[in-house]
Amino acid sequence: MSDLLERLRGRGWRLTAQRRVVAEVLDGGGASHVHLTADEVHARAAARLPEISRATVYNTLGELVSLGEVIEVATDGRAKRYDPNAHRPHQHLVCSRCGAIRDVHPGGDPLADLPAAERFGFTVSEVEVTYRGLCPNCAGA
């Protein structure tokens, strides 16, 4: 994660304690890639830096998204979730009951599946694929 901070600093980011903590929280999931809501990020950040405000968390997440370091995922129309796994293209598997999210990496480029005739003049730059169903826990219950 320190390389992320260095990368951001190289792009003119001022390195504050708050931003550092938010970046660390997002990276905290490690390989499991938890997809936290802004509120969860705030709660975890506040555990280390109690005076951090919600606005700062929202600002920092927004900046990370616009810098392409984090992906915003809107799976349910409720709170957005933030996915730090931005550098490897992937898709999401979402449980319709409990909301659990898993990253999946099928091969192929879904963008190629949309013929020009179906683009209606749009300049398409990305695709978001979300598979919905029941996770093993919920399917068992």
Add this chain to the structure above:
Amino acid sequence: MSDLLERLRGRGWRLTAQRRVVAEVLDGGGASHVHLTADEVHARAAARLPEISRATVYNTLGELVSLGEVIEVATDGRAKRYDPNAHRPHQHLVCSRCGAIRDVHPGGDPLADLPAAERFGFTVSEVEVTYRGLCPNCAGA
């Protein structure tokens, strides 16, 4: 749309003026398939039936969704949008700047693109594909 109302009535739906107006508003887009937010549906319904309440619009939309007559689309993490084009499988093309939405119908079944090894025990039942980019208007500006 009257066939929709008949279909719903056949399923035990009580046919009230409010429900009729909401169904007509959703159908009002016709072939263009506008994707209205709940608030927009309420505004248009209120133009015909001024005393209709927000709660009624939300209730009716929720019922139409659970009956499979309308699809709920969460493209931006803000307000959900309601898509009356539920009977023909399709995907969405969304403008990242102005939020415009278009239905597209590429061939093929995106569900087939996810190998069992990438399903992690999930019982996958549907896929949601959203292409993002700039619409012709926004790309020109």
Add this chain to the structure above:
DNA sequence: TCCTACGATAGACAGAGTCTAAGTCAAGAA
């Protein structure tokens, strides 16, 4: 026509996110 259960209503409430004004501090300059 009458009854009654289902549906509609107003308005309070809750969650997610944005905005503003004022105070703080990271990092470059001297």
Add this chain to the structure above:
DNA sequence: TTCTTGACTTAGACTCTGTCTATCGTAGGA
């Protein structure tokens, strides 16, 4: 090292979207 400045942070009010509850109204069957 100290100073300076503008970017960053903060509290808290505000907006928007959606839900809930108690009460009132009415569609549709008897």
